[in-house]
Amino acid sequence: MSLVNGLPAHILLVHLVVVLVPLTALALVVCAIRPRAAQRLGVVLPLLALVTLVSVPLTTGAGEWLEGHVESNALVRRHAELGDGLLPWAGGLFVLAAAVWWVTGRAAASGSGAFVGARWSAAPVRVAAVVLSLVVAAGAVVDVYRIGDSGAKAAWQDGFSRTASGGGDDD
Structure with missing residues (x-):
């Protein structure tokens, strides 16, 4: 994919990733x-993570x-280098989303909300899932920020004047 309505596809697709x-x-x-919350979202959680993974x-x-x-x-090369590092984070989001969905789905299928409340809440698996989710979520969001910041710097370096040109509306 190269152009969409005459614009580089990247500058349009990047908004998907950023959101x-x-x-x-x-x-x-x-x-x-x-x-x-996982039970309420159901399959939406892993589907959202899959769309995110594909968008990267x-x-x-x-x-x-x-x-x-x-x-x-150097700024363009740095942005491209950082961008290549997002896929593992998106993959991690997908794997963890699928795991959380699967575990909570199995708990619901066992016919007992008590399983979710008792075993899931006390289980080392849940603690691991929460910790891994926090780490991967934070890493992914920080990486998106870093990539976006480097892309903005690459795109806008020397692309504007710090003072008004006088040709526009001063209000």
Whole structure:
């Protein structure tokens, strides 16, 4: 994918990643901490994580195309380098979302909310799921921030004047 309506696809697809990664991270953490939330969301949690996972290589692929069509400099190379590191975080979000969904689904299928309340809340598996979810969610969100910041710097370096040109509306 290269252009959409004459615009580089990357600058459009990046908005999916910027919204979906933090949204998936938040949903994962809430569902890991509160199994009832995971039961309410059901299959939506892993589906959201899957869409997030798929959006990352689409965006980086479009970014690689764009990288070949702009002047290369250290900022562009740094942005591309950082962008390549997001896929493992998105994969982690997906794996954990699927695991939380599967465990809470099995708990609900056992026919007892007590299983969710008693065994799931006391289980070392839940503690591990919560800790891993927090770590992966934080890592993914921080990585998206770092990638976005580097992309903005690459795109806007020397691209604007710090003083008004006088040609626009002064209000």
